Amino acid sequence: MHQLDKRGWVATGIDIANKAITAAQRAAEERGSDATFVAADAAAWEPERSYDLVTCNFGLPPQPDRRSAVYATMRRAVAPGGVVLLKVGDHTGSRAPAAFVGYESLNLEELKRGFEGFEVLKAKIVDSPAHAHAHGGPKQQRELWKALIFMARRPTA
Numbered sequence: 093m094h095q096l097d098k099r100g101w102v103a104t105g106i107d108i109a110n111k112a113i114t115a116a117q118r119a120a121e122e123r124g125s126d127a128t129f130v131a132a133d134a135a136a137w138e139p140e141r142s143y144d145l146v147t148c149n150f151g152l153p154p155q156p157d158r159r160s161a162v163y164a165t166m167r168r169a170v171a172p173g174g175v176v177l178l179k180v181g182d183h184t185g186s187r188a189p190a191a192f193v194g195y196e197s198l199n200l201e202e203l204k205r206g207f208e209g210f211e212v213l214k215a216k217i218v219d220s221p222a223h224a225h226a227h228g229g230p231k232q233q234r235e236l237w238k239a240l241i242f243m244a245r246r247p248t249a
């Protein structure tokens with residue numbers, strides 16, 4: 093949730109795993125947050141309201157068709173003039189270990205297509221040492237881990 097709730101945002105978190113939702117609810121209660129959490133599949137979720145910011149942090153599925161469905165949910169959920177922000181692992185080329193089958197086609201071009209008609213504010217590849225750390229591997233390999241950052245604004249009309 094990036095502590096957006098603490099900065100005055102009305103925040104809703106979704107995750108397909110009940111366990112993740114329970115942990116997030118507990119953490120929110122501990123810090124006095126009024127964020128709400130929903131156990132739902134982002135590929136099928138129908139938001140009841142729209143949001144100024146819709147963000148997805150390392151949460152995209154490996155199947156390209158399910159990723160397209162998540163982009164569609166994000167497009168539905170973001171208000172006109174609002175922003176979508178994604179940070180996802182870059183598993184293209186040499187950074188595509190077998191454990192990440194399905195993610196090879198996930199690149200900045202796919203994200204641009206997924207949000208066609210939106211104004212692209214940021215589309216870049218960055219080093220991702222924390223992401224690498226989570227997945228382990230030899231140190232030399234970890235230094236190669238990258239992430240895609242994509243930010244785009246939904247047009248107002």
Ligand SMILES: C[S@@+](CC[C@H](N)C(=O)[O-])C[C@H]1O[C@@H](n2cnc3c(N)ncnc32)[C@H](O)[C@@H]1O
Binds near residue numbers: 109112132133134
């Ligand atoms: C690698 S974790 C990232 C968690 C968190 N966003 C972070 O950055 O620490 C991926 C999360 O995405 C969730 N997830 C995967 N597919 C999903 C889907 N289709 N809908 C909602 N959540 C999903 C998983 O249950 C998991 O909690």
